[in-house]
Each structure stands twice: as C-alpha cells, then as structure tokens.
Amino acid sequence: MKRQGAPLALGQTIEYTVVDVDAHGTERVRLSHEHADEYDVDWYRDQCIRAAVGVLSPAGYHESAIKNSPREGSTPSIQSYE
Structure with a gap:
C-alpha cells in the first residue's frame, strides 16, 4: 500500500482478496480498492x-x-x- 501511495496507519485493517494462493508476494492477493476480477x-x-x-x-x-x-x-x- 505504501508503494501505491496509499496512507497506512499502525493497526489499520487492510481488506484484500486472495486471487492465487500459490503465487508469491503481490501476485497472491489484490487489495479491496484494486477490484479483483477473479479469486481463488x-x-x-x-x-x-x-x-x-x-x-x-x-x-x-x-x-x-x-x-x-x-x-x-x-x-x-x-x-x-x-
């Protein structure tokens, strides 16, 4: 989120969708504001x-x-x- 310039606070809840459990890093999930078209x-x-x-x-x-x-x-x- 920091890399995308989104504000990030200590203890903040981050919503995401798992799109590929076998992938690594940023390919594994999509943040809620990224609107994943598919999921795992x-x-x-x-x-x-x-x-x-x-x-x-x-x-x-x-x-x-x-x-x-x-x-x-x-x-x-x-x-x-x-």
Missing part, C-alpha cells in the same frame, strides 16, 4: 469448510460430512441424511 475459489472453499467444522463439530459434524453434503442445485436423496 479453492482457497475460499477450504476456508468456508474450516469455519463450518469449527462451528458444527460440537454438534457431531465432521469435515468429511461437510465436504460431502449436497451441493446447491442438487436434489439429495433421503439416504444422504442417514
């Missing part, structure tokens, strides 16, 4: 699964059950809930 779908999916596991694991749900849950737009069978 796999990275965000993994983050959502981690969050869901953290919330749902006390209720007995495990990562494998969350990953294998029916997808939006699909019609789950009754067996998928057993």
Whole structure:
C-alpha cells in the first residue's frame, strides 16, 4: 500500500482478496480498492469448510460430512441424511 501511495496507519485493517494462493508476494492477493476480477475459489472453499467444522463439530459434524453434503442445485436423496 505504501508503494501505491496509499496512507497506512499502525493497526489499520487492510481488506484484500486472495486471487492465487500459490503465487508469491503481490501476485497472491489484490487489495479491496484494486477490484479483483477473479479469486481463488479453492482457497475460499477450504476456508468456508474450516469455519463450518469449527462451528458444527460440537454438534457431531465432521469435515468429511461437510465436504460431502449436497451441493446447491442438487436434489439429495433421503439416504444422504442417514
């Protein structure tokens, strides 16, 4: 941000989008004001699964059950809930 001339204060929150988790440095993320056209779908999916596991694991749900849950737009069978 400093290189772009944007003001930067100690403790400031910086918003960004992960565009390529395998890239390095400035190629890995885009700052919110840079308006990323694409993002790393796999990275965000993994983050959502981690969050869901953290919330749902006390209720007995495990990562494998969350990953294998029916997808939006699909019609789950009754067996998928057993």
